[in-house]
Amino acid sequence: MGILNITPDSFSDGGRYLDPEAAVAHALEMEAAGADIIDLGGESTRPLGAREVSPLEEIARVRPVLRQLAGKLRLPISIDTRRAEVARVALEAGAAIVNDISALADPAMAPLAAASGCAVVLMHMRGGPQDHIKFARYNSVVAEVVKFLEARARFAIEQGIARSRIIVDPGIGFAKTTTHNLEVLRNLPRICALGYPVLVGASRKTFVRKLAGNDPEAVRLGNAAIEAIAVASGASIIRVHEPAAARAAVAMAAAVVRATISKG
Ligand code: HH2
Numbered sequence: 607m608g609i610l611n612i613t614p615d616s617f618s619d620g621g622r623y624l625d626p627e628a629a630v631a632h633a634l635e636m637e638a639a640g641a642d643i644i645d646l647g648g649e650s651t652r653p654l655g656a657r658e659v660s661p662l663e664e665i666a667r668v669r670p671v672l673r674q675l676a677g678k679l680r681l682p683i684s685i686d687t688r689r690a691e692v693a694r695v696a697l698e699a700g701a702a703i704v705n706d707i708s709a710l711a712d713p714a715m716a717p718l719a720a721a722s723g724c725a726v727v728l729m730h731m732r733g734g735p736q737d738h739i740k741f742a743r744y745n746s747v748v749a750e751v752v753k754f755l756e757a758r759a760r761f762a763i764e765q766g767i768a769r770s771r772i773i774v775d776p777g778i779g780f781a782k783t784t785t786h787n788l789e790v791l792r793n794l795p796r797i798c799a800l801g802y803p804v805l806v807g808a809s810r811k812t813f814v815r816k817l818a819g820n821d822p823e824a825v826r827l828g829n830a831a832i833e834a835i836a837v838a839s840g841a842s843i844i845r846v847h848e849p850a851a852a853r854a855a856v857a858m859a860a861a862v863v864r865a866t867i868s869k870g
Contacts, residue, residue, distance in 0.1 A: 607805070607844065609647070609845060610629055610632060610647070611623060612648050633671075637681050640852075643843070644684065647686030648666075649688070664689060665695050669695055672699035691714075694718055702724055702725060704718075704719055704725070704727070706728065709754075710728065725771045725773060726767060726771060726772060730751045742786060747789050755776070769802075778791070784813040787808070791806075791808070805842070806836040807844070814832065837863070844856065
């Protein structure tokens with residue numbers, strides 16, 4: 607899953623794709639580089655300094671890009687939003703997946719997803735995008751993440767979303783310290799055991815910079831290591847800024863672990 611942030615203040619690519627033409631070009635670049643899904647987001651979830659945007663502002667950011675991608679991009683589009691209003695616009699414009707970091711907190715989101723038949727990503731987080739780090743306290747992070755994802759998936763099914771349309775995500779970096787992130791990654795098979803496809807998003811997050819080193823090459827190698835481990839542990843989707851590098855890491859990990867050979 608290639609990341610396309612249409613935001614002025616995102617983690618690592620804030621401001622680069624605010625211009626719709628630049629955003630479209632980048633989506634097509636990621637498609638050529640081997641992405642399978644493009645994840646379009648109009649709200650930054652950076653813990654410090656990200657500004658809360660209104661749904662209208664979020665729509666104004668993503669709608670022109672969705673319009674211009676129609677007919678150009680062959681890949682499915684995922685909309686990274688917590689707001690049903692934004693998801694509705696994106697689904698009408700052809701998006702196939704709602705990537706909801708709040709796991710259906712907006713009461714209008716589940717009915718919308720159920721009616722549209724889209725796939726949904728349910729991510730674990732505590733608090734909101736601005737203050738989640740305050741909630742990084744657990745007795746057992748893995749058990750609590752598993753319990754949360756299981757409950758949200760059950761809720762989604764009760765709301766009419768097909769089981770086969772549910773993807774779960776442990777929410778790396780959301781209400782989690784470096785130790786929590788590592789604990790979750792080390793125990794990914796327990797999350798996969800829930801029986802839903804698992805998405806992992808670790809690309810360029812703070813703990814990668816902290817552990818692998820801050821220069822771009824170190825971050826790239828750190829990302830690739832996590833992506834390989836995630837896939838080897840059973841993840842089905844990895845959310846990345848650089849699909850070409852991720853493709854190579856995934857091809858290698860899948861070949862070793864699953865004895866399947868896919869050309870990168
Ligand atoms: N991480 C970010 C945003 N959306 N969605 C899912 N499902 N999983 C994630 O781990 C995830 C996500 C944050 O990363 P990024 O897009 O790089 O930064 P920002 O939120 O500042 O735009």
